[in-house]
Amino acid sequence: QVTLKESGPVLVKPTETLTLTCTVSGFSLSNARMGVSWIRQPPGKALEWLAHIFSNDEKSYSTSLKSRLTISKDTSKSQVVLTMTNMDPVDTATYYCARIIEDWLGLDYWGQGTLVTVSS
Amino acid sequence: SYVLTQPPSVSVAPGQTARITCGGNNIGSKSVHWYQQKPGQAPVLVVYDDSDRPSGIPERFSGSNSGNTATLTISRVEAGDEADYYCQVWDSSSDPWVFGGGTKLTVL
Numbered sequence: 001q002v003t004l005k006e007s008g009p010v011l012v013k014p015t016e017t018l019t020l021t022c023t024v025s026g027f028s029l030s031n032a033r034m035g036v037s038w039i040r041q042p043p044g045k046a047l048e049w050l051a052h053i054f055s056n057d058e059k060s061y062s063t064s065l066k067s068r069l070t071i072s073k074d075t076s077k078s079q080v081v082l083t084m085t086n087m088d089p090v091d092t093a094t095y096y097c098a099r100i101i102e103d104w105l106g107l108d109y110w111g112q113g114t115l116v117t118v119s120s
Numbered sequence: 121s122y123v124l125t126q127p128p129s130v131s132v133a134p135g136q137t138a139r140i141t142c143g144g145n146n147i148g149s150k151s152v153h154w155y156q157q158k159p160g161q162a163p164v165l166v167v168y169d170d171s172d173r174p175s176g177i178p179e180r181f182s183g184s185n186s187g188n189t190a191t192l193t194i195s196r197v198e199a200g201d202e203a204d205y206y207c208q209v210w211d212s213s214s215d216p217w218v219f220g221g222g223t224k225l226t227v228l
Contacts (some may be wrong), residue, residue: 004128012170013227037217039217039219044223045208046219046220046222047155047163047208047219048219049215049217049218049219049221053139053219057216060216061193062215063214063215075168096162096163098163101168102198104151104153104168104212105151105210105216106151106153106165106168106208107153107155107163107165107208108168108174109165110162110163111162112161112162113162
């Protein structure tokens with residue numbers, strides 16, 4: 001069965017760099033037409049897309065956060081890593097990774113999410 | 121960038137039909153996907169490609185898309201359907217993954 005699981009720090013200080021890892025199982029990151037996206041959700045607010053990486057290694061970033069984000073994947077480890085630099089309290093949110101089905105560009109499986117709090 | 125507009129809230133009595141709209145410029149030309157998010161849980165895909173259902177999603181959930189409005193319809197609403205619902209499309213402009221602001225479905 002397909003699962004995705006996010007891992008990383010629950011608390012980061014302002015100006016620090018956040019590194020989140022999405023470990024997938026039940027499918028391979030080398031599968032054609034499947035990618036991974038990162039989405040976040042501040043408490044009580046809507047979903048916000050951050051970045052994606054497709055099966056062909058094509059990457060894309062939110063225009064408002066592009067300068068702070070990097071996404072990469074390690075197919076052998078079944079992991080997708082997102083880094084976000086210069087964290088700020090407004091970045092406090094639950095961060096989700098989700099599987100992309102590239103045929104219809106939607107997200108069919110989501111991780112449970114990880115709450116990251118930015119505070120000194 | 122492309123914008124999707126959803127009503128903040130929809131209320132419906134049990135057993136009735138709930139309709140949640142998602143407005144966007146010529147959204148009928150795009151594929152719309154719908155996600156259900158219950159409190160404290162991750163989103164779950166309930167409709168994809170306008171009107172298809174993933175396996176395990178009840179037939180009570182259906183979707184349509186035409187013109188400037190896509191609609192998620194939930195028939196015979198149950199208390200367990202109470203959740204936030206988000207629409208999403210892919211747009212080839214600046215930010216490709218576009219989510220609506222979400223609609224809170226309340227079952228009276």
